[in-house]
Amino acid sequence: MGKMFQLLLLSFVCACTEKDEVFEASFYECKSIESNNLQHPLTNAMDVLAEDFINKGVPGIMISVRNSEGQYTVSKGKSDLASDMDLKPCNSTRVGSTVKTFTAVTILKLQEEGLLELDDPISTYLPSAVFEEIANAEKSTIRQLLNHSSGIHNYIQDAKFQTASLNNLIKEWQPEELLAYSRGQNAYFAIGTDVRYSNTNYILLGMIIEAVTGIPFYEVFKEKLFRPLDLNHTSFAATDPVPDGIIRGYIDLYSNLNLINATYYSGWDYYSADGGLISNTSDLSLFLEKLFQGELLSETSLSEMMDWIAPNDQDKNGFETFYGLGIFQIITDYGPAYLHSGDAIGYFASMVYFPNQDITISWACNANYGKIDAIVQSKEAMEQIFKSLVGPNPIFKK
């Protein structure tokens, strides 16, 4: 009787379980990266690194470097577990909050064009209804939004938002709906007295870009960054939230390396400038290298971007970190590095530039949460990457 009940229950549960779509190989075809230097001296080190991540439980990973030897991207693992597709260096993935650097560069370019001033309060550009009841917003300047010194509450850390997001995983959120979770919340601190990361800052910045240009912020990204830099694998989710060929993303929701497909679950960042970027590590590295080699911004703007502020309390478990405009400086064993990372649901990416070595490294994987985060996002994981690729004796190709 008991066994019969278990069998019936199991059959019922299985009947209510969705199977993943299975795609042909052509679905994941992408334009190969012409500049991929297969003779790059770091190819061996990168292969070993990527293989190590896969062996630890990451479904798919891509890593890119750019330095004086050129650029090289390696990919290992799968872009789609149900279809059993190998990940390619040219595949596109979600890169989440790395978009904040794109947002900051766009704002700085708009200042160069005379369309805005960083030290203007945001109320100069946005109607009061936008920031009504968001503590600190009215008096915060654009600069304070960019470097997270506004003290504005981060909607993404709100328990009501988090549970609402899980309650409807395929909802596509509009910026106004996200801002609602910061209304009526206390500010973290008085404006300019500390720094604390807040996605809400960057939603407002996207709205400012739209207010001064009259077009959607992601069209401004395209016009000022994607096209001029030939970022051929980069787009913004709002134009096509789940484009054909984007790799499948997975979550380890219960911390047991049992993954489920989360490709359609990032609807909270499709339309706001705090996330929503679709790209790959090759494009991210190109963007970051051009930025810090001075090809995107004037010297003055770049200097403003790197006007670092230390938080009052450093995170003792992470690197010593300083806040710039849409970028962070971390202090590593190999000197300072300029970094931004990003999560979407089922995806993670990070891009980092080491000024002393003039090397850019980006890595991205198609899974996050649970045990996956420790494998690719932790300080230990980053130290492993930096030691292999920037360290005094990187594992050069034999």
Next chain:
Amino acid sequence: MQFAVMCCMLFFGQNSWSQRPVTLSIFNESTAVPYDNLINTPIHPGVQIGTEFHWKESKHFRLYPSISVGYMFHRKLFQGVYANLELGLDYKTSFGLNLKSKIGLGYLHTFSTQQEFQFNNGEYRSGRDKGNSRLMPSFTTGLGYRFNPKKNDSSELFLLYQSWLEYPYSPGFIPLMAHTNLHLGLKFYPFEKNER
């Protein structure tokens, strides 16, 4: 534990089924901060069946244990079966309205609603989900309406707002998850006539 033993004694000790009601409800489950919204969308359906036991009763108050089992389907997130023990306290009015409250502790077994890929020997393969064991402590408030206020065994229509925690949820990442279930149900005595 004592509460569970007491429920078992009540369940097996009562020699007549005629006094035993059946509670049947359908509900909408959601991941939500309790008491933020009454109704959350989209609807994640669930069904629950149970019974209540007589323990202590006065003119206006009734204290009673109850047990229930149920199933819920949260699209894209989980499906779960559970068994729940609760201790309820009703305040009865003379015109049939009951103010209801319950505290409970249940066992929940959740399964994915999607294909699961499991990591073994360095690679992911599609595998059968064995599910996850959870505790579900709960607190419920609500209203009931007895169709015949003078009868102890009157049928009752009820609307219950149950807030509950799923623990553990994602160890080392999200320790617990808050849920709410909004139940619409009926308590009735299906065995009453047969045994008279």
